[in-house]
Amino acid sequence: MTAAEIATTHEEIRALAAEREAVILAHNYQVPEVQDVADYVGDSLGLSREAASTDADAIVFCGVHFMAETAAILSPEKTVLIPDPDAGCSLAASITADQLREWKAENPGAVVVSYVNTTAEVKAESDYCCTSGNAKAVIEAIPEGREILFLPDMYLGLWLERVTGRKLRIWLGECHVHAGIRPQDIERWQAEAPDAELLVHPECGCASQCMAFGNGRTHILSTEGMIRFAKESPKNRFLIATETGIIHRLQKEAPEKRFEAVSEKAICRYMKMITLEKLRDSLRDWKHVVTVEPEVAEQARGAIDRMVAIS
Numbered sequence: 001m002t003a004a005e006i007a008t009t010h011e012e013i014r015a016l017a018a019e020r021e022a023v024i025l026a027h028n029y030q031v032p033e034v035q036d037v038a039d040y041v042g043d044s045l046g047l048s049r050e051a052a053s054t055d056a057d058a059i060v061f062c063g064v065h066f067m068a069e070t071a072a073i074l075s076p077e078k079t080v081l082i083p084d085p086d087a088g089c090s091l092a093a094s095i096t097a098d099q100l101r102e103w104k105a106e107n108p109g110a111v112v113v114s115y116v117n118t119t120a121e122v123k124a125e126s127d128y129c130c131t132s133g134n135a136k137a138v139i140e141a142i143p144e145g146r147e148i149l150f151l152p153d154m155y156l157g158l159w160l161e162r163v164t165g166r167k168l169r170i171w172l173g174e175c176h177v178h179a180g181i182r183p184q185d186i187e188r189w190q191a192e193a194p195d196a197e198l199l200v201h202p203e204c205g206c207a208s209q210c211m212a213f214g215n216g217r218t219h220i221l222s223t224e225g226m227i228r229f230a231k232e233s234p235k236n237r238f239l240i241a242t243e244t245g246i247i248h249r250l251q252k253e254a255p256e257k258r259f260e261a262v263s264e265k266a267i268c269r270y271m272k273m274i275t276l277e278k279l280r281d282s283l284r285d286w287k288h289v290v291t292v293e294p295e296v297a298e299q300a301r302g303a304i305d306r307m308v309a310i311s
């Protein structure tokens, strides 16, 4: 799309959103032109909070399916739309509700903590939900001595073991995008840019190893945590180990600073399925409505509410 086409489509989208009394929420990994037309851009935690508190009649969710589902769980009285219903998540797909039920049966009495990147059915089988922004606080809120099943991201789980000192039973799931950011990528950059701060998402395969650097310039953060850190830091150069869509947001929030992706290949094709045209069509044609079975939603809400109460 040319700059003029983007501007025209933005105008169309804003007019439709006003007419439909809809709020547009976008994740930090969305393409720049979608981020730029959204009412709110953020991480999973911020987007859940926004979905729960908005006064709008409808939410158009520019992100992946589990995020829109979470919004539908938190705001059952609102219409939640996703511009492309096929925008999935390889991590959320790594465990089904049946697999979780089996795992629970093998570990009776254990507390189940599910990362937000899960389906509504998996959340409904969980005691707590968590995001990268509050996972540490959620684990720390569970009494010492209770056995914890953590799912589905093994790297986030390993990192949590290190920062909380707790032993977890961890599901062996991964996000193909973050698992693809290799320790070698990080090491190369550490050598090439000794003046830069390194911001690493805990889903990265190297997150817990990175902590061992102990150099004071490596920080494990959620996507919104990266934005906050970069804005507040007195430093000017940052290496970013997560999906590359966040670079646009970082540059917008801290235009005077320099941001470089540790791996240019870290692109989530699911996040990129949401385009400006699909967003416009979604508002215009009122599609694709995301719904969750009421009983599933009610049980899943319990796990999300317990998370929100902690963080």
Ligand code: 13P
Pocket (backbone or CB within 6 Å): 028, 042, 043, 044, 045, 117, 131, 132, 133, 175, 203, 221, 222, 223, 224
């Ligand atoms: P954040 O909650 O940190 O934005 O992460 C969501 C996600 O899908 C990471 O891949």
Ligand code: SF4
Pocket (backbone or CB within 6 Å): 064, 088, 089, 090, 091, 092, 117, 175, 176, 177, 178, 243, 268, 269, 270, 271
């Ligand atoms: Fe899922 Fe990974 Fe994409 Fe995040 S980056 S939405 S975890 S596939």
